[in-house]
Amino acid sequence: MLLIVAQAIPIEIDIDGVARVGKTRVTLDTVVAEFDRGATAEEIVYRYPALKLADVYSTISFYLNHQQEVAQYLQQRQQQAQEIRLVNEQKFDPQGLRDRLLARRVERLG
Template structure:
């Protein structure tokens, strides 16, 4: 398999976004499982049932043939993930704020209900 053929397995959307053809799965997903989690290609194919074993092997082969470029790609992907998580933590989207508010209100209501049931009841004699 030549490098020209191996690239046929991928859609190079941007330098930071390489996906498997006919899939929304990026190469980082497969390579993370392979490099960082030590999974075999067969295990990865079982995890991501929309992929073929051939696609998994093609991704690994692409990585092995282009280690420097793909390692930089993975490093950027990891850094981007950290940046996005930190940004979300500091500036949660409005829907997250609303959910936090609803949870707090529900918890306050539950505490109020528990307190009310624990109050001693006075019965008129």
């Protein structure tokens, strides 16, 4: 007789609120983005060898069954990333840094 047991979805939320797949550092964002670009589960595992094939299939299944919730999560992550980017740019002027590095390079070469 076949015994069917429900398994937990291999997605864990870390201390920073980031959804990670399995026991890896690969994010749900990454797996969803790869899948949306047309990658198969096997291709995703090939690109991210820390992942288990079964975990990728389960993650894709979760995504397909909860697209609205995942889209909201991804939108929140993009908004957080933008906010962090703005804070960092205010703290560390990227143009100023580039200018300083180029000046340092010119000094060394000439």
